[in-house]
Amino acid sequence: MIEAELKARVHAPEVVLRRLDERGAGRAEVYQDTYYDTPDGMLDAKDQELRVRTVHGVDGTRSVLTYKGAEVDEASGSKPEHETRVEDAAEVHAILHGLGYVPVIRFEKQCRNYAFEARGRQMLATLVRVPELDGTFLELETPATESDLTAALGEVRAVLAELGIGAESLTRELYTDAVRARRAG
Structure with a gap:
């Protein structure tokens, strides 16, 4: 599965929040992310x-292990993604250490997530604040295959426009790099 995703800087968070609330109930969550790599990168x-x-x-705590492959779309940075829920995050950290991986960066994201259907696709919109960074971001994604990635990204762009986010606000900057x-x- 490819995560057809676009990210934007949000200049009017209250407007975007109101438009997302019109699409359904959001859920507030705090992500604690640890990225791993080999010692040689x-x-x-x-x-x-x-x-x-x-x-x-509000529903408790859960952990997931995620692997993202190399980008398949240069303009958006969309990548194949494989993710699974894990029972015990501490054990997963220990396994990764045991396999020789080292944590390269850790940070927190304060998120409000909205799952909804738009344009015949399941969408996930996440309004994001990273305490170490200035500003608010919006990530909008939908699952895609390589053969329908272009169409999926077009639908994501259209929904962003409906939310008041124009192409000039899109960014490919990674949170890891910014932090x-x-x-x-």
Whole structure:
């Protein structure tokens, strides 16, 4: 499965929040993300990601292990994604350490998630604040295959426009890179 996703800087968060609330109930969650790589940076060199995410929300806490392959669409940065829920995040961290992976960055994302159907597709909109970064972001994604990625991204762009987000607000900047830069700076 490819995550057909676009991310944008949100200049009027209250407007976007209101438009998302019109589509359904949002759920507030806090993500604690730890990204792993080999000591020599092999995953980063191959444009791959390995992440353990622990999500704290009103329904409790859950953790997921995610692998993202190299991007398949340069304009959006969309990547194949494989994710599975894990019973015990501490054990997954221990397994990754045991396999030789090292944590390269950890940070928190404060999110409000909206799952809805639009244009015949399941969409997930996530309004994001990263405490270490300035501003608010919106991620909008839908599952796609390689053969329908272009169409899926077109639908994502159309829904973003309905939410008041234009092409000029799109960004490919990764949270990992932005947090690293902020910490270094």
